[in-house]
Amino acid sequence: MKRKRTEIDVVKPGWFTTIQDLGRYGYQRYGMPVSGAMDRFAAVVGNRLVGNPDGAAVLECTLKGPELFFRDDTRLAVTGADLSPTLDGHDVPLWECLNVRRGGRLRFGMRRVGFRCYLAISGGFDIPVVLGSRSTHCPSRTGGLDGRPLRAGDLLLGGSFDSDVDGDVERLVGRRLPDRLLPRYDRSVMLRVVLDSRRELFQDAAVSTLLRSVYTVAPQSNRMGYRLIGPPLPRADTHHFISEGTVTGTLQVPADGQPILLMVDRQTTGGYPPIAVVISVDLLFAAQLGPGDTVRFVSCSIVEAQALLRTRGYLLDAALPPITVNRRSL
Amino acid sequence: MHLIPLGDSAVTVELGEAVDPDVNARVVAYANRLIEQGWNGIVDVVPTYRSITVHYDPIQWDLTTLTDRLLALSCSYPREAEPQGTLHEIPILYGGDHGPDLEAIAAFAGLEPSEVVTLHSSVCYRVYMLGFTPGFPYLGLLPEKLAMPRLPTPRPRVPPGSVGLADRQTGIYPIATPGGWRLIGQTPIPLYRRSGLDPFWLKPGDLVRFRSIERDEFERLSCEMAHDHDRPQLRPRRV
Structure with missing residues (x-):
């Protein structure tokens, strides 16, 4: 099968647009952050819609999307935040696979809902794999496009592998994520948390404060973490905490009690x-x-959290089965 | 041995209470042993001072099964069979623009700057763990006399290779980042290389000695490293 190449010009880079996949695992013990798509669900769905395996590289666009010019025909899907995407002036339906013709121009407008949107294209973005991943980690200039966000004038190449479903293009186009699986993003959310079992790290009031307060995302927030502004969570002053491994989603508390x-x-x-x-x-x-969005927290058990993850996996697999392809370059 | 779940996809195995070389040796041995098992769905194993954080795929593991397996994987490791950490000698140009806090550290310790250099490079340090940025080693223990607290306000940009200290720790900044440690010198050897066969120079459990170098050697090594030469290596020996 002839390898399909897609060339895409970056006309405008957007506010902060990076290449991401599902992350760089296996190097955390050397201090290498995992990176990858912030919204993994949106990245996975985008890839499945266009016929890619879950881990293909996608573009993560933040707040203000890029302007892209397609030199070749391909298929794309825009998922995640609604940043008002248009293709040649027509609204692009989110969470749906569509054709883009040679000469097509993808633009983004104002933020409607969410903060980060994902662009998946057929065959994924052809980017060298660094330490097992194509994800961009900007602080260490690792992965992606020379470890940096997109710039005007960049040329993106699509099609890092052949897709077995190429004969079935018509079946893919127009396919969308069923409504019942669409995430309801909001600027004010309730997040479920597993409480740390070591209650001695905090004063008694800290957990109840966390579970009944509203926290606001501070402007100093990025892919590393969000500073949250709200009622302080008092730490136990007797306990000296020794550095340990962290996980994505951790609410850690510096001395001032404002969680990150x-x-x-x-x-x-x-x-x-x-x-x-x-x-x-x-x-x-x-x-x-x-920044400015608000969050509240509610307690959840580990068993329940894991069951929820499995259930969502089954539902997604049933709606959009994972795709396995003959990948030329991993 | 203590297991502490971190959310729904990681668990920390605690092997001791304090920052201690023996505890850390068991941590490194346990982490290496766990990695050797090659269990599917264990996506990252992160040894730190006195614990190991195990990142797992909750689709493939439930916490009870994983806990049982982690407990069964004995943390007692025969001393003789324990893999020895590599000893590295790291050249440092101390003071001046390369170590702008050397004078302040000397004043804090009540020593001459040259005595601070001698003291800092007299110790064989253990790589307790890596973290903060790719390849950043937490080295200890720093002699008590030099245990100066962090800067009240971190510098917005610390140049790569800078050697810093804070409390009983010393470390090296592999990439340019903000940083609050007191800067004593700079090494021309890259701790993190994006490309190449050995991206991370130091590994948990390795040992480090510092060697004071002059400007000409710093310049020569910088030039060699810029041309992707191998990093300096000591002849292998047991440490």
């Missing part, structure tokens, strides 16, 4: 005590928050 929600570019280890961890199925809602 760790996201995908988080440091692999941390010296601030954790009070709770956002459960995996709710991370996509956290990923779609921007």
Whole structure:
């Protein structure tokens, strides 16, 4: 089968647009952050819609999307936040696979809902794999396009592998994520958390404060983490916390009591005590928050959190089965 | 041995209470042993001072099964069979623009700057863990006399290779980042290389000695490293 190449010009880069996949695993013990798509669900769905395996590279666009010029025909899907995408002036339906013709121009407008949107194209973005992943980690200039966000004038190549479903293009086009699986992003969300079992790290009032207060995402928030502004969570002053591994979704608490929600570019280890961890199925809602948005927390058990993740996996697989392809370059 | 779940997809295995070389040796041995098992769905194993954080895929593992398996994987490791950490000698140009806090550290310790250099490079440090940025080693223990607290306000940009200290720790910034440690010198050897066969120079459990170098050697090594030469290596020996 002839390998399909797609050339895409970056006319405008957008505010902060990076290449991401599902993350760089296996190197956290050397201090290498995981990175990857903030909203993994949106990245996975985008890839499945266009006939890619879940881990193909996608574009993560933040707040203000890029302007892209397609030099070749391809298929694309825009998922995640609604940043008002248009193709040649027509609204692009989100969570749906569509054809784009040679000469097509994709633009984005104002933020309607969510903060990060994903562009998946047929065959994925052809980017060298660094330490097992194509994800961009900007602070260490690793992965993606030379470890940096997109710039005007960049040329993106699509099609890092052949897709077995190429003969079935018509079946893919127009396919969309069923409504019942569409995430309801909001600027004010309730996130479920697993409370840390070490209650001695905090004063008694801290957990109840966390569970009955509203926190606002501060402007100093990025892919590493969100600073949350709200009632302080008093730490136990007797306890000296020794640095340990962190996970995405950790709510860690510095001395001032203002929690920080760790996201995908988080440091692999941390010296601030954790009070709770956002459960995996709710991370996509956290990923779609921007400065000024608000969040509340509710407690959940580990068993329940894992069951929710399995259930969502079954439902997604039933609606959009995962795609396996003959990948030329991993 | 203590297991602490972190959310729905990680668990921390605690092997001790304190920052201690023996506890950390068991941590590194346990982490290596766990990695050797090659269990499916264990996506990352992160040894730290006194614990190991195990990241797992909750689709493939439930916490009870994983806990049982982690407990069964004995943390007692015969001393003789324990893999020895590599000893590295890291050249440092101390003071001046490369170590802008050397004078302040000397004043804090009540020593001459040259005595601070001698003291800092007299110790064989253990790589307790890596974290903060790719390849950043937490080295200890720093001599008590030099245990100066962090800067009240971190510098917005610390140049790569800078050697810093904070409390009883010393470390090296592999990439340019903000940083609050007191800067004593700089090494020309890259701790993190994006390309190449050995992206991360130091591994948990390795040992490090610092060697004070002059400007000409710093310049020569910088030039060699810019041309992707191998990093300096000591002849292998047991440490």
